[in-house]
Amino acid sequence: MGSTSLPWLSFLLLSFLQLSWVVNGRNLSGSSFTLIKRDLYHSSDSLIKEVKALVGRHPERLTMETVSAENKGYIADILVVTYNHVKEIADNVKFRILLSFGQHGRELITSEVALRLLRILSEEYTIPNLDLVSLNNILEKLVIKVVPMENLNGRKLVESGDLCERRNGRGVDLNRNWSVDWGKKEKDYDPYEENPGSAPFSEPETQIMRKLTQSFSPHIWVNVHSGMEAMFMPYDHRNTTPDGFASDIMRAMLEDLNHRHCQNRCLVGSGGGSVGYLAHGTSTDYMYDIAKVPMSFTFEIFGDSEASSKDCFKMFNPIDLATFNRVINNWCAAFLTIFETGPRWLDKIRSEVLSNSDRWVSIDSYPDEELVGGNNKGRKMEVIDFGMQELRTYFRLFLVSSVLLLFMFCTRISKSKSRLLLSSASL
Numbered sequence: 001m002g003s004t005s006l007p008w009l010s011f012l013l014l015s016f017l018q019l020s021w022v023v024n025g026r027n028l029s030g031s032s033f034t035l036i037k038r039d040l041y042h043s044s045d046s047l048i049k050e051v052k053a054l055v056g057r058h059p060e061r062l063t064m065e066t067v068s069a070e071n072k073g074y075i076a077d078i079l080v081v082t083y084n085h086v087k088e089i090a091d092n093v094k095f096r097i098l099l100s101f102g103q104h105g106r107e108l109i110t111s112e113v114a115l116r117l118l119r120i121l122s123e124e125y126t127i128p129n130l131d132l133v134s135l136n137n138i139l140e141k142l143v144i145k146v147v148p149m150e151n152l153n154g155r156k157l158v159e160s161g162d163l164c165e166r167r168n169g170r171g172v173d174l175n176r177n178w179s180v181d182w183g184k185k186e187k188d189y190d191p192y193e194e195n196p197g198s199a200p201f202s203e204p205e206t207q208i209m210r211k212l213t214q215s216f217s218p219h220i221w222v223n224v225h226s227g228m229e230a231m232f233m234p235y236d237h238r239n240t241t242p243d244g245f246a247s248d249i250m251r252a253m254l255e256d257l258n259h260r261h262c263q264n265r266c267l268v269g270s271g272g273g274s275v276g277y278l279a280h281g282t283s284t285d286y287m288y289d290i291a292k293v294p295m296s297f298t299f300e301i302f303g304d305s306e307a308s309s310k311d312c313f314k315m316f317n318p319i320d321l322a323t324f325n326r327v328i329n330n331w332c333a334a335f336l337t338i339f340e341t342g343p344r345w346l347d348k349i350r351s352e353v354l355s356n357s358d359r360w361v362s363i364d365s366y367p368d369e370e371l372v373g374g375n376n377k378g379r380k381m382e383v384i385d386f387g388m389q390e391l392r393t394y395f396r397l398f399l400v401s402s403v404l405l406l407f408m409f410c411t412r413i414s415k416s417k418s419r420l421l422l423s424s425a426s427l
Contacts, residue, residue, distance in 0.1 A: 033163065033308075033310060033311045033312070033313065033314075034307075034311055034313045034314040034319055035163075035313065036108070036158075036159065036163070036313055037313075037317075037319055040318075040319075040321060040324050041108050041109075041112060041317070042111075042112070042115070043159060044111075044149060044152055044155045044156060044159060047111055047112075047115055047148065047149065048079055048148070048149065048152075050115060051064070051079065051081060051114075051115060051118060051148055052064065052079075054115075054118055054119060054122055054124070055081060057122070057124075058122045058124075060085070061083060061084075061085050061121065061122055062081055062082065062083055062118070062121075062122060063081070063082045063084070064079060064080065064081045064082070065079075065080050066078070066079050066080075067080060067208045067211075067212070068204075068208075069204030069205070069207045069208050070204055071202065071203065071204050071207075074169065074170050074203075074204060075204065076152070076153060076168070076169070076203070076204035076205045076208065077152060078147060078149075078150060078152070078205060078208045078209070079147070079148060079149065080145055080146070080147055080212060081118060081145070081146045081147075081148065082143065082144070082145050082146075083118075083121050083139070083142070083143070083144040083145075083146070084143045084144075085136070085139050085140060086140040086141075089140070089141070094141055094142055094143045095141055095142050095143070095219055095220075095342060095343045095346070096142070096143050096144075096145075096216060096217060096218045096219050096220075097142060097143070097144045097145070097218055097219065097220045097222075097338070097339065097342065098144075098145045098147075098212070098213065098216060098218035098220070098221050098222075098293075099114070099117075099144070099145070099146050099147065099221075099222050099224065099335070100147040100150050100209065100221075100222070100223050100224065100283070101113060101114040101146070101147060101148055101149065101150065101224045102114070102147075102148065102149035102150050102151055102152075102155060102224075103150045103151050103174050103175055103223060103224075103225065103283070104151060104154065104166035104167075104173075104174075104175070104225060105151050105153075105154030105155040105156075105157055105158040105165050105166060105167070105168075106158050106163060106164055106165055106166050106312050106313070106316050106317075107166075107225055107226040107227070107316050107317070108155075108158070108313075108316075108317050109226050109301065109302055109316070109317045109318060109324075109327060109328070110224045110225060110226055110301065111148050111149045111155075112324075112328055113224065113301065113327075113328050113331050113332060114146055114147075114148035114149070114224075115148060116328050116329070116332055117146065117332045117335055118146060118148070120332055120336070121139070121144070127329045127332060127333055128329075130333075130336070135336065135339075138339055138340050139339065141343065142339055144339070145212070145216055145218070147209070147212075150174065150205060150209065151168050151174055151205060153168050153169025153170075153205075154166065154167055154168045154169060154174075156169070157169065163312045163313045164310075164312035166193060167193075167195060168203055168205055170203075171195055172195050172196070172197040172202065172203050173193065173194050173195055173196065173197075174203060174205050174206055174283075175223070175279070175281075175282050175283055176194050176195070176196035176197070176279065176280065176281040176282065177196055177197045177200065177201065177202060177203050177205075177206045177281055178200060178201070178206060178210075178281045178282055178283050178285070178286040179200035179201065179281070179286060179290065180237060180280075180281065180282070180285040180286045180289050180290060181237040181280040181281060181285070182196060182199075182200040182280060182281035183196050183200075183280065183281065184237070184280040184281075185280075186277060186278055186280075188277060194279075196280070196281050200281065206283075209283065210286075213287065213291050213293070214291070218293055219293065219294060219295065219342065219343075219346055220293070220294075220295045220296075220297070220338065220342050220346075221283075221284065221287040221291075221293045221295070221296045221297065222297045222298070222299055222335075222338070223283050223284055223297070223298045223299070224298075224299050224301060224331075225298060225299065225300050225301070226300060226301050226302045226303060226316045226317065227300055227302075227303045227315065227316050228267070228275075228300045228303035228305075229262060229265050229266045229267070229300060229301070229302065229303060230266050230267035230268070230274060230275070230298075230299070230300040231254040231257060231258060231262070231266050231267070231268050231297060231298075231299055231300075232267070232268075232269065232270065232271040232274060232275070232284070232297060232298040232299075232300070233247070233250045233251060233254060233269070233270060233271075233284075233296065233297055233298075234270060234271070234284060234285055234288040234289070234296055235270050235271065235272050235285055235288075235289075236270070236271035236272050236278065236279040236280070236282040236284060236285050236298070237272060237278055237279060237280045237281075237282070237285055238270065238272050238273075238278065239270065239272045239273035239278065240270060240272070240273060241269065241270045241273070242288070245349065245352045246294060246349045246352075249295075249345055249348050249349050249352075250295055250296075250297070250345075251268065251269070252345070253295065253341070253342075253345045254268045254297070255268055256337075256341070257334055257337060257338070260334070260337060261330055261331070261333055261334040261337065262330075262334075266300075267300075271284065271298055282298075284296050284297065284298045294346060294349055295342070295345065295346065299331070299334075301327060301331045302316070302317065302318060302327050303315065303316070304316075304318075
């Protein structure tokens with residue numbers, strides 16, 4: 001009996017191992033997936049620690065703060081680093097840039113770009129053809145805020161083994177949790193990948209980023225992702241770009257960056273019109289439509305199109321040293337170009353659209369416990385936008401209710417006629 005039971009035990013053991021290799025419905029067995037390259041990538045803790053040490057070594061250039069928020073027991077912390085080299089020039093007359101990295105946990109390469117960019121700004125690292133004198137002359141007129149890892153809780157889940165996780169620590173996609181066209185679901189909607197949360201700004205991470213945007217009033221916003229090579233402008237929830245001269249300038253800026261740093265490989269255009277699907281409730285659409293950031297972009301800095309869809313680490317992150325350094329240095333160079341040319345592009349918008357210049361001057365506030373300062377125009381626009389969504393929802397419910405009532409009414413009439421016929425027949 002002992003000898004005949006061994007094959008069955010082996011079979012059960014093999015079955016158990018195969019089952020244990022499936023995480024959240026993804027088969028992670030055998031050669032189908034790539035583990036995190038620990039020799040290339042920092043852990044989240046070590047990256048944050050290194051950023052803080054960098055700031056400590058360069059207090060004349062860098063400052064930082066950790067912003068926390070909480071919702072129903074779920075807590076999020078976001079580290080924000082500010083580069084502001086020349087303090088004698090008032091911040092409100094400087095060109096302001098806000099960069100966010102690591103919004104999706106599985107996109108580790110984006111936070112590595114943030115770290116190296118901060119090292120370049122601190123002159124601890126240099127890249128080919130970088131003129132430090134010219135760079136410092138450019139940076140004197142800028143204030144740059146960098147969020148190295150927007151989704152720390154989601155990143156922790158990736159590091160614990162769920163290599164395909166893009167959502168935050170409680171299962172919400174932070175790039176679907178903003179208010180513009182929030183909650184709309186396309187036919188190909190994936191509830192695992194694109195959970196928008198219970199309401200716009202339900203998540204502490206998006207609350208923090210909204211507050212930061214409102215207080216800082218950036219002229220340029222870039223949300224940095226990986227998964228492909230692309231430079232997107234609004235809109236994500238439509239397959240078109242905004243109308244007008246400002247939109248043409250944004251596209252021209254991206255085309256210039258594409259030529260200089262992407263060798264014309266990158267897709268350029270609206271996210272919704274280029275990526276192959278519409279995305280609702282994204283940060284870039286909010287930045288442009290509600291916060292009135294004049295140049296709002298989403299960058300996709302790397303993608304391995306040959307990787308299996310189950311091999312998420314390889315799909316979203318370089319796995320060899322040469323590609324790792326090439327991607328990071330190339331996109332750091334692209335950001336340095338933005339620092340140099342961004343003010344000139346904005347001047348073109350201002351000179352052409354002078355009558356609407358208030359659109360580009362400052363971001364209006366959202367006066368609740370999450371936001372600070374300003375007037376009520378931004379809040380009104382967001383409330384109107386959200387209100388229209390609510391009206392559409394109620395209208396749909398009204399139509400469904402009307403159809404149900406009509407059906408019930410017709411059913412009752414049909415039953416009444418049937419009773420009359422039966423009564424007549426019995427008579």
